[in-house]
Amino acid sequence: MTAKPRSAPRPGGRPVGRARKIPLIEWLAAGTGLVLVGGSVIFILLEGVRSLDEPPRLAIDAEAVVRSGEGYLVLFRVSNAGSATAAQVEIEGRLVSGAGTIETGQVTIDYVPAGSERRGGFVFDHDPEAYRLDLRVTGYAEP
């Protein structure tokens, strides 16, 4: 192990100074970086321009009903078509018959980002197929 002088060119290494020819791989790596960071910045700015402080627009769809142990699992999907993220999204599920509400359930979803969807499920004792299933968002908080 020999100590190398700090500024002198190393044998076999590239010379230090303006004369150094930059290898192709360095241009490729830097070009990739430029495309990634430039692309992201432009994409993020466009997204910012597009959003115009629109509140979250939340919608729920029931996707499937599955038997689960003693009860029934109702799988649902919440989507946010607005341009702001909704946090702590409260969802209420109710089974309703002609006589009134048979059963209710509550679910909180941490985040539903703008333009995204999140999934969850309700567990009911009664068969949801026998009643009317009512799913709605009861509230959210700004993150």
Add this chain to the structure above:
Amino acid sequence: MEGSREYALALARASAGAVLFAFPLLMTMEMWFLGFYMDRYRLALFLVLNLPLLIGLSYYAGFERTADWRDDVLDALSALAVGFVASAAMLGLFGVLKPGMPLQEAVGKIALQAVPASMGAMLARKQLAGDGGGGEGREEAASYGGELFLMTVGAIFVGFNVAPTEEIALIAFQMTSWHAVLLALASLLALHALVYTVGFGGQESRGGHGLVSVFLRFTLVGYGIALIVSLYVLWTFGRIDGAGISTTAMTVVVLAFPAALGAATARLIV
């Protein structure tokens, strides 16, 4: 093609550095959430400001010895490429990025993580280079302005690691004004002790200057840098939006504690 091989090695080392330095943030859930809900303009500004920071870092302690400013710019961009790829790969591995996720959510998450990852990529040489990895950088001979730049990088790097967490705001809520004053004093004391013992520019920069001179030139200025960096990072993450002036001041003082430690130990990291 000796140069290419050498550069490929530097890139491999940079990737290791990116993962090593960024994994605490890659494994912080607030960072994933901030990626999609933080203000888009602030995120874009954060990404843009990261570039001059990387160029400066490349000059002082980049992942390969640079010849001129053009080389520093190229290396900064390469570090960003490494930062983006490493962040995307790790977030994918952790299941944070899922197939079918909308592009805006994925881009936000990756871009935010790419900032610390690219800094890690840049710092890899100093931290990971074995013998033959290029030795010491120029930071040993940094001017006063250079020292302040390195302190800023240290403050950002360490402050950033805790800034997104819920705990920073929580600590500020728990504290009284007296706690805040004591914490500010403790930060100054720790900063001064570290600056004096770790040494800025080794002994030569301190040599001839007394305790008071070091306190005025490095400790006070360093704490000022830590406060400004904390305020900027908290604003970027929207952590002080809608907060009153006293809550804002308390939160800044809380984050300035790790930021000051980062500023003081910049010499060890950078």
